[in-house]
Amino acid sequence: MKRLLLAPLTLLLVAADLPKEGQPGYLPSTPDLGKREAQCGTPENGPAVIITVDGLKDRAGNLKAELYPANDDDFLEDDNKLIMAGKTFRRVEVPVPKSGPVQLCVRIPGPGAYSFILLHDRDANRKFGLSTDGVGFAGNPKLGLSKPRAASARIEAGNGLTRVNVRMNYRRGLFNFGPIER
Template identity: 75%
Template sequence: MRTLAALLVAAAPIAAAAAAPAAGYLPSTPDLGKAEAQCRPGETGPAVLVLAVGLKDREGRMKAELYPANEEDFLADDNVLIMAGKTFRRVEIPVPPSGPVQLCIRLPGPGQYALVLLHDRDSNRKFGLSTDGIGFSNNPKLGLSKPKADAVRFTAGSGLTPVTVRMNYRHGLFGFGPLKN
């Protein structure tokens, strides 16, 4: 019983980071930020081209969410950010059966941003601690709390900015990290 309780305590911050966009006093709206985020065919920017690496499998959907790169707004409720006129973008795609897994997100302009990428393996739009994957821009090592905005901050230019995100999945009772090859 102590082991299960310890697992829940240790994993709670990772689950909270994944669920943070849905947390808060307003319900998360799955389509918020999507219209502004969709890259156009032949997109030249400003945009971020996210390459997901280290996926557990080719099941489900990928969801990328873009936030302002500061502690107050990183992983804040999507409704609150949009109502305050702050940057929030969301792109979802089915995981392709083969080839690179890429998502393109249009940006409001060059600047500093923070990105979270979810591998929703069962496509239920909820983070499953034991099944789903999560990754962040700059690929910080995941510990017992969500990463700081400084650790995931990246700078986007006026064109296409490539960002590679290594996915993390639960390992054993307490671990959360990239898959071992």
């Protein structure tokens, strides 16, 4: 019984410690969080991840890559919470090129393990459309009804450029996501 009472109290204390709007250290939520840190140079020598994208449904909209710590607690967690806690979060958003190979570069803080997701926002509205948009992960795990575990979307990045191929998945039927059959 004591544990049930302590858990909500602990959450309240943690939330009370976070800076509020108007206080020093407050970080407003924005779709641009993590973009400055993720921006690659020209040329980029690393440490960075070069993502090659396969299986796009079409050449419309934007691609968005998001890089997270490689653990289940932080993978796909709110970007604001990760940054406020001093954890790694990177975001790159680019228009889908009209032709040629599709690659994104994500600058990382250093060598190590990371997990990432790649989204194909076909209508460029910055919202995931379940029936229209695509998703891919490092490691190309088979997708089910829930998010994959961080370990299945994990990469080991080195000091230089780490190259990763991601196969996009789109909704097929009522409950399935998978690559487009060509």
